[in-house]
Amino acid sequence: MVRDRYPSLLLEQAIDAFAKLPGVGRKTAMRFALHVLRQDEEEVDGFVRAIGTLRHEVKYCRVCHNLSDRDVCDICGDKQRDRGLVCVVEGVRDVMAIESTQQYNGLYHVLGGVISPMEGIGPGDLEIDSLVRRTQEEPVREVILALSSTMEGDTTGYYIWRKLQSTGVKLSIIARGIAVGDELQYTDEVTLGRSIKDRTPFTGVQ
Amino acid sequence: MVRDRYPSLLLEQAIDAFAKLPGVGRKTAMRFALHVLRQDEEEVDGFVRAIGTLRHEVKYCRVCHNLSDRDVCDICGDKQRDRGLVCVVEGVRDVMAIESTQQYNGLYHVLGGVISPMEGIGPGDLEIDSLVRRTQEEPVREVILALSSTMEGDTTGYYIWRKLQSTGVKLSIIARGIAVGDELQYTDEVTLGRSIKDRTPFTGVQ
DSSP states (O other), X not given: OOOOOOSOHHHHHHHHHHTTSTTOOHHHHHHHHHHHHHSOHHHHHHHHHHHHHHHHHOEEOTTTOOEESSSSOHHHHOTTSEXXXXXXXXXXXXXXHHHHHTOOOEEEEEOSSOOBGGGTBOGGGTTTHHHHHHHHHSOOOEEEEOOOSSHHHHHHHHHHHHHHGGXXXXXXXXXXXXXXXXXXXXXXXXXXXXXXXXXXXXXXOO | OOOOOOXXXXXXXXXXXXXXXXXXXXXXXXXXXXXXXXXXXXXXXHHHHHHHHHHHHOEEOTTTOOEESSSXXXXXXXXXXXXXXXXXXXXXXXXXXXXXXXXXXXXXXXXXXXXXXXXXBOGGGTTTHHHHHHHHXXXXXXXXXXXXXXXXXXXXXXXXXXXXXXXXXXXXEOOOSOOTTOOGXXXXXXXXXXXXXXXXXXOSOO
């Protein structure tokens, strides 16, 4: 591929920068750069400041390791929440997804990833030791695994199960079954088998 | 729509910033922000610097108004180019597109947009007066209109034609016809009609 000849080195450098964002190719990066040129200088300064500030000043909650502006995040600091429940998730987005269901009132523990030999991520790179410590030092009744239903997620769940066995804390995993709104005939057989095996008592309403 | 509750104000501000880029929604902006958090601080500083520098330090060529790192751009400064030809385009991307054809050896004139009453862009917002001045002060033989084949592009072309009539400079427009590789039966009738009307002598090779 012939590399485009840009009229300005500054433009080329900005395009290089934007093209490093995930899923952004050089055409989109060019569109972003030309957009920046159409903005007021103050607007661009605000844009740049928001991103620099995020990287330099963001904190992670020292209890659950979720993103936070303070030492302890709003969820861990909330006295209304059930402190006996800890839901283990991979990342920030999972916390937001579960929070938006409004079905959970416990705390979280953000691992910062899942075990993935392919990407060179081992247990030591994740917040697993701090999870074990937490179950010992805090009044944790139950740990809920809410990881992706992938090989990496399952491996991580198994590793945590091994680590928590000796602590005596109850370990559960979120239900796997057919998605709400899905048709039975289009559900894959592994999921369908799982949903039959893990059937729950029916009480007339869903 | 319920607005997501973000765990960190800094994260939310960075997402707000990214979501202002064209075509970027809040989900993509979130992905960008989490990507930023995974980068080294130096990398993020470099990203931010490239964008800030582009906005603050970019120049526009004082002859053709294309983006440039110097007062006069590389194309206008190139003594090998035919200074009697000026190709009028809407923006930077058009210059790059024509340059990549390697079929043009003249100079350019970047209008910075096209006349668009809908968007409040009038002739005074564009580099049209400077084009007229250029045809009078420089040895310009021919002005080539290379604008989009839209109502706005046609309006702008017509306006420039009116302005240049008294100067006596030759005005031409890039050919409109069926695209190379296109099948005749799928070409719209306006384009096809135009391509018959503007037929060119056939010399055995294309």
